Amino acid sequence: MSKFMVIGERIHCISPAIRQAFADRNPDPILLRAKEQLAAGADYLDLNIGPAERGGEELMQWGVKLLQENFDNVPIALDTANMKAIEAGIQVYNRSKGKPIVNSADAGDRIEYVDLAAANDAMVIALCSKEGVPANNDERITYCSELLERGMERGMEPTDLLFDPLFIVIKGMQDQLVDVLEAIQMITDMGLLTTGGLSNVSNGAPKHIRPILDCSVLAMAMQCGFSSAIVNPCDKRLRETIVACDIIKNNILYADSVFEF
Amino acid sequence: MPYKKTELKFNGKINTCEIGAGDAAISIGGENTLLFLGDEGFKPAVGIAITDSPEDWSDCFTDIFGDDLKNPAAWAKAAVEKSGADFLLVKLASADPNGANNSVENCVATVVAVEGAINVPLVVEGCKNAEKDAKLLEEVAKALEGKNVVLFSAVEDNYKTIGAAGGMAYGQKVSAESSVDINLAKQLNILLTQLGVKSKDIIMDVGSAAVGYGFEYVASTMDRIRLAGLGQNDESLQMPIITNISGESWGVKEAVSTLEDAPEWGDQEARGIGMEVATAAACVVGGSNAIIVRHPESAKTIKSLIAGLIG
Numbered sequence: 001m002s003k004f005m006v007i008g009e010r011i012h013c014i015s016p017a018i019r020q021a022f023a024d025r026n027p028d029p030i031l032l033r034a035k036e037q038l039a040a041g042a043d044y045l046d047l048n049i050g051p052a053e054r055g056g057e058e059l060m061q062w063g064v065k066l067l068q069e070n071f072d073n074v075p076i077a078l079d080t081a082n083m084k085a086i087e088a089g090i091q092v093y094n095r096s097k098g099k100p101i102v103n104s105a106d107a108g109d110r111i112e113y114v115d116l117a118a119a120n121d122a123m124v125i126a127l128c129s130k131e132g133v134p135a136n137n138d139e140r141i142t143y144c145s146e147l148l149e150r151g152m153e154r155g156m157e158p159t160d161l162l163f164d165p166l167f168i169v170i171k172g173m174q175d176q177l178v179d180v181l182e183a184i185q186m187i188t189d190m191g192l193l194t195t196g197g198l199s200n201v202s203n204g205a206p207k208h209i210r211p212i213l214d215c216s217v218l219a220m221a222m223q224c225g226f227s228s229a230i231v232n233p234c235d236k237r238l239r240e241t242i243v244a245c246d247i248i249k250n251n252i253l254y255a256d257s258v259f260e261f
Numbered sequence: 262m263p264y265k266k267t268e269l270k271f272n273g274k275i276n277t278c279e280i281g282a283g284d285a286a287i288s289i290g291g292e293n294t295l296l297f298l299g300d301e302g303f304k305p306a307v308g309i310a311i312t313d314s315p316e317d318w319s320d321c322f323t324d325i326f327g328d329d330l331k332n333p334a335a336w337a338k339a340a341v342e343k344s345g346a347d348f349l350l351v352k353l354a355s356a357d358p359n360g361a362n363n364s365v366e367n368c369v370a371t372v373v374a375v376e377g378a379i380n381v382p383l384v385v386e387g388c389k390n391a392e393k394d395a396k397l398l399e400e401v402a403k404a405l406e407g408k409n410v411v412l413f414s415a416v417e418d419n420y421k422t423i424g425a426a427g428g429m430a431y432g433q434k435v436s437a438e439s440s441v442d443i444n445l446a447k448q449l450n451i452l453l454t455q456l457g458v459k460s461k462d463i464i465m466d467v468g469s470a471a472v473g474y475g476f477e478y479v480a481s482t483m484d485r486i487r488l489a490g491l492g493q494n495d496e497s498l499q500m501p502i503i504t505n506i507s508g509e510s511w512g513v514k515e516a517v518s519t520l521e522d523a524p525e526w527g528d529q530e531a532r533g534i535g536m537e538v539a540t541a542a543a544c545v546v547g548g549s550n551a552i553i554v555r556h557p558e559s560a561k562t563i564k565s566l567i568a569g570l571i572g
Contacts, residue, residue: 003493253489253498255447260455 003251004242005228007077008037013050027066034067040233048079056085064089077101090120099123107143118154127164140165140183162195163187171204181224188225195228215241271491276461278501280434281382282409287347289550290501302571305545307564308553309346310507311336313371314354321530333371334378341379344557350384351375356397357388365397369404384411395419399426406431414438414466428458441468443485450497463500471509472539483547501550510537538562
């Protein structure tokens, strides 16, 4: 098995500093967050420019070039609801360190993002949902199959789709979290790759509790085959968990100093 | 059905490491596949070993080198000429405090003379006493500043001195010795890197055994290290591998027993070469980027094997 893939989530327009930096085309805050995340072991950087209805194409191209020129063609997940902006970003994207990831498709209104990825030889994050959170694993696997079929019809490799089972929040939907783990196992057993936004699990819990929940879910998910996640790589506890699980799963080689970050 | 060659693609790449200076420099490593499986033609380098204390070496070396055995510089020159080796290793066995306990000054003088006598890169091996090697290889690094030699090897007990002197202060290459322990191999690389030695200045001495003497363990260790570096893109294991098989190969009974001891085994020299060639061949196929042998015939044979495989 290859080691767990970390997609760094911190370049996100929901952060006021990043939103402002996008608006001003100010590289510094973006480069700083990129640098921190890569130093913390991120494999991919997510570049979330928000809905970007106006000027999205130019903004995405600016962001992709900015990150890749400064960080040795770092691979990027292009994250926006504006499909044209993703396409524009891919046009200037350098593939030497990995394919671009389209973030994201689902089995409903956003299924065309799969087409977009296929047409551009990209990977795609495929949410196993149609409208909102899937009710159960029958739904999850149905949507997973629909997305897979769509991609393969258009010539994609199955491993270029990263299936997101949609982690659910413990506070309120605790009883369904085991389903998510089971879905990861089922998708993995089909020979497919998975990903997901982990932080949703602990949403609403006190700040000092959240890492405990996030890390535990991650470890349990990795045992089910979970192969990547969109996370904050600068969270030291999370990073330790990923490395420890990668060692236990024999994905990386142990050495006494591997936890000295 | 037409034949379709499939090639396993890896994300990782082995570092390229240059040893030696000026026209004599060579580079090892750089491959992004298992050795000989790619079409880039990355070629392991073959080194020839000499020592400042040849007393326990097989008699055949006296026949080959004669009085040169008493003079490391002359021996070094002859060894390179007779073997066509890509580089030379000199072992400072006399420094051993449990043996001749030769002074650091004397040993450094030997190394400087050897370096001056050859036109290929130099690897300097200590006496395998961690404390003495720290002092010895530090002074060697200082005396040969600018020559880009390999300090062979740093271990857990002396990596700080050897790493700081060799890899940082005097710009030499540091070999990290892990005695067929994959976790230690990774650990030493991390420690050296944390100390400030650049990855490209580190070479791994992962150890060896003569074939037939637990070599399976060496083979699986090399495999694990290479697959971690290439397949898992583990940067702490992407250093080239250097392997000195000469001591192990010439130390086993197949090489040590005289014709009188074992007449049915035939010529002793041929047996030593046989052990050495078999071990060296297994190491280069397993991933050694630089292999060190004693006998000029072994060096020539391995060089022709490599040339034949690369085509």
